[in-house]
Amino acid sequence: MILPKFLSFSILIFSLNLLLIHNGVEALHKIYPHLQSVQALSVGVAHRTGYHFQPPKNWINERTGPMYYNGYYHLLYQYNPKGSVWGNIVWAHSVSKDLINWKALEPAIYPSKPFDKFGCWSGSATVVPGKGPIILYTGIIDENQTQVQCYAVPEDPNDPLLRKWVKPEKFNPIVVADEGVNGSAFRDPTTAWWSQDGHWRMLVGSRRKSRGMAYLYRSRDFMTWVRAKHPIHSKSETGMWECPDFYPVSVKGNNGLDTSEMGDHVRHVLKNSLDLTRFEYYTIGTYFEDKDRYIPDNTSVDGWGGLRYDYGNFYASKSFFDPSKNRRVLWGWANESDSKDDDVRKGWAGIQAIPRTAWLDSNARQLVQWPVEELNTLRGTEVSINNQKLEKGDYVEVKDITAAQADVEVTFSFSSLDKAEAFDPKWVNAQDLCAQKGSKLQGGVGPFGLLTLASQNLEEFTPVFFRIFKGENKHVVLLCSDARSSSIKSDLYKPSFAGFVDVDLDNNKKLSLRTLIDHSVVESFGEGGKTNILSRVYPELAVTNQAHLFMFNNGTEPITVENLKAWSMKSADIN
Numbered sequence: 001m002i003l004p005k006f007l008s009f010s011i012l013i014f015s016l017n018l019l020l021i022h023n024g025v026e027a028l029h030k031i032y033p034h035l036q037s038v039q040a041l042s043v044g045v046a047h048r049t050g051y052h053f054q055p056p057k058n059w060i061n062e063r064t065g066p067m068y069y070n071g072y073y074h075l076l077y078q079y080n081p082k083g084s085v086w087g088n089i090v091w092a093h094s095v096s097k098d099l100i101n102w103k104a105l106e107p108a109i110y111p112s113k114p115f116d117k118f119g120c121w122s123g124s125a126t127v128v129p130g131k132g133p134i135i136l137y138t139g140i141i142d143e144n145q146t147q148v149q150c151y152a153v154p155e156d157p158n159d160p161l162l163r164k165w166v167k168p169e170k171f172n173p174i175v176v177a178d179e180g181v182n183g184s185a186f187r188d189p190t191t192a193w194w195s196q197d198g199h200w201r202m203l204v205g206s207r208r209k210s211r212g213m214a215y216l217y218r219s220r221d222f223m224t225w226v227r228a229k230h231p232i233h234s235k236s237e238t239g240m241w242e243c244p245d246f247y248p249v250s251v252k253g254n255n256g257l258d259t260s261e262m263g264d265h266v267r268h269v270l271k272n273s274l275d276l277t278r279f280e281y282y283t284i285g286t287y288f289e290d291k292d293r294y295i296p297d298n299t300s301v302d303g304w305g306g307l308r309y310d311y312g313n314f315y316a317s318k319s320f321f322d323p324s325k326n327r328r329v330l331w332g333w334a335n336e337s338d339s340k341d342d343d344v345r346k347g348w349a350g351i352q353a354i355p356r357t358a359w360l361d362s363n364a365r366q367l368v369q370w371p372v373e374e375l376n377t378l379r380g381t382e383v384s385i386n387n388q389k390l391e392k393g394d395y396v397e398v399k400d401i402t403a404a405q406a407d408v409e410v411t412f413s414f415s416s417l418d419k420a421e422a423f424d425p426k427w428v429n430a431q432d433l434c435a436q437k438g439s440k441l442q443g444g445v446g447p448f449g450l451l452t453l454a455s456q457n458l459e460e461f462t463p464v465f466f467r468i469f470k471g472e473n474k475h476v477v478l479l480c481s482d483a484r485s486s487s488i489k490s491d492l493y494k495p496s497f498a499g500f501v502d503v504d505l506d507n508n509k510k511l512s513l514r515t516l517i518d519h520s521v522v523e524s525f526g527e528g529g530k531t532n533i534l535s536r537v538y539p540e541l542a543v544t545n546q547a548h549l550f551m552f553n554n555g556t557e558p559i560t561v562e563n564l565k566a567w568s569m570k571s572a573d574i575n
């Protein structure tokens with residue numbers, strides 16, 4: 001869910017700023033009541049995506065109850081039918097056979113009952129064996145944004161498209177905040193899982209003062225839920241946990257697991273979206289079912305500096321198990337980096353990232369993600385480059401593809417790490433380091449990578465690149481997606497998104513990168529999906545057939561592009 005707490009201050013009629021001060025860190029969010037129902041006169045096309053999901057117009061935020069059922073994938077998402085800023089939220093609904101091409105249906109859930117009259121916010125779907133899907137979601141019951149958990153079921157479970165959803169009077173709302181739970185910070189129920197002891201369990205995100213937490217609820221019949229004595233997990237100073245996600249991953253191989261799977265072959269993942277920072281983090285750990293506790297491994301940082309699915313613009317993600325392909329699919333929402341005036345003018349805001357298959361890395365310390373294989377069906381013309389040497393300062397263009405709508409896979413190699421710059425242990429924040437070094441400051445080994453959405457004379461470009469440093473015990477690899485030169489337009493959010501890559505270069509002096517380029521999206525997967533970054537950028541010159549793609553090296557150590565394959569991407573058939 002997004003921006004909920006601010007609505008309680010509806011005394012302010014026009015745009016509203018809320019400054020949250022949290023241990024010196026400030027988060028500033030705005031809502032725009034006067035723009036919530038303003039329809040665009042026309043839809044701005046320059047930066048619309050060709051294959052990342054977006055509806056024809058208006059505001060979207062996260063997908064809510066993703067699922068696979070009877071041959072269809074269901075994309076349910078938070079949508080404002082009336083305008084291109086947040087407001088009037090309903091659960092819009094699209095269906096797909098392949099997670100890439102989508103057909104729009106009528107909204108599945110919208111305010112209609114006393115228990116959701118003031119809003120239908122996020123939630124999840126659970127496919128109950130023998131019964132069909134049940135949606136759990138957060139209903140808003142009053143103007144103070146008091147939150148309760150509700151359920152909805154398909155009117156006709158035999159309709160393969162699950163077009164109509166009903167909210168039975170009986171049992172609804174199924175969970176209200178009891179004493180000790182903050183009803184203004186109580187939302188986003190997870191997919192439920194079935195336990196050996198005969199109970200369904202699910203989580204609801206919350207906070208107590210500045211401690212973020214996920215409450216655990218148990219039920220025998222999916223209708224009467226009882227809260228466990230303590231949250232399944234909590235962490236001080238993390239603030240409200242939105243959209244918690246909790247699921248098992250297999251210790252071996254890439255296959256996904258049903259959310260109810262338990263055993264020695266299983267580790268668990270807990271992901272939270274932090275309302276305070278608008279970033280997410282996750283840990284790998286152990287779930288003690290009998291104690292209703294989850295304990296993160298000591299290799300996972302539990303808190304602000306923790307692992308992220310994506311070090312860029314990627315929030316309120318959710319995963320689901322896809323039994324048709326035995327995989328866990330994980331999906332994030334990417335908001336805009338332009339201004340709200342731009343959004344009102346262009347008539348739309350928000351996209352969904354490409355769905356990703358996720359599994360546990362063989363080192364068991366992190367997840368690995370990769371775009372779902374169905375994306376490859378959009379690959380058109382292919383160009384390939386082998387053994388291209390790049391000396392310091394070289395730029396080589398990748399020609400003959402549609403550089404504004406492309407998929408690029410590349411492997412770089414180098415013969416020595418001797419020239420790597422020294423790593424200062426004070427550099428704990430990858431994004432700060434990327435901002436400090438960028439692609440323009442020449443280095444030892446790197447920066448090298450791709451220049452995406454580049455104008456012919458490089459007035460504009462979004463570089464995605466590696467820089468390698470010599471740490472005390474091992475080499476430190478930084479992956480950057482730097483939006484600072486992405487557009488000649490000012491008044492844009494142009495962060496230097498970055499993450500470290502957990503890879504051992506001593507035995508293998510290679511790094512790989514895959515980047516999905518889609519007009520205003522640069523979505524990158526470093527080293528096979530270990531470190532991923534989605535950037536939103538708005539070039540003015542490097543648009544449509546004026547966009548170019550380059551490989552570059554700005555480090556002293558020569559780099560070899562062992563192999564690069566780039567594809568012009570066809571547009572997906574969306575809504």
Ligand SMILES: *[C@@H]1O[C@H](CO)[C@@H](O)[C@H](O)[C@H]1NC(C)=O
Binds near residue numbers: 142143144
């Ligand atoms: C909302 O909060 C205000 C201030 O605390 C209170 O006066 C009012 O009764 C509340 N409204 C409802 C419907 O609970």
Ligand SMILES: *[C@@H]1O[C@H](CO)[C@@H](O)[C@H](O)[C@H]1NC(C)=O
Binds near residue numbers: 185240
């Ligand atoms: C309850 O949640 C609301 C909304 O996040 C917050 O303003 C309030 O401070 C919270 N109360 C406590 C005791 O944490």
Ligand SMILES: *[C@@H]1O[C@H](CO)[C@@H](O)[C@H](O)[C@H]1NC(C)=O
Binds near residue numbers: 298299
């Ligand atoms: C982390 O946990 C493992 C076992 O789970 C243990 O062997 C190791 O010593 C721990 N490391 C630290 C630094 O506590």
Ligand SMILES: *[C@@H]1O[C@H](CO)[C@@H](O)[C@H](O)[C@H]1NC(C)=O
Binds near residue numbers: 441442
């Ligand atoms: C490479 O370095 C030069 C010199 O610092 C700089 O002018 C150029 O912009 C850099 N290239 C990129 C892609 O940042």
Ligand SMILES: *[C@H]1O[C@@H](CO)[C@H](O)[C@@H](O)[C@@H]1NC(C)=O
Binds near residue numbers: 279335
């Ligand atoms: C997306 O927009 C940028 C620029 O306005 C904000 O800085 C981010 O906080 C915001 N992200 C989310 C998840 O809302």
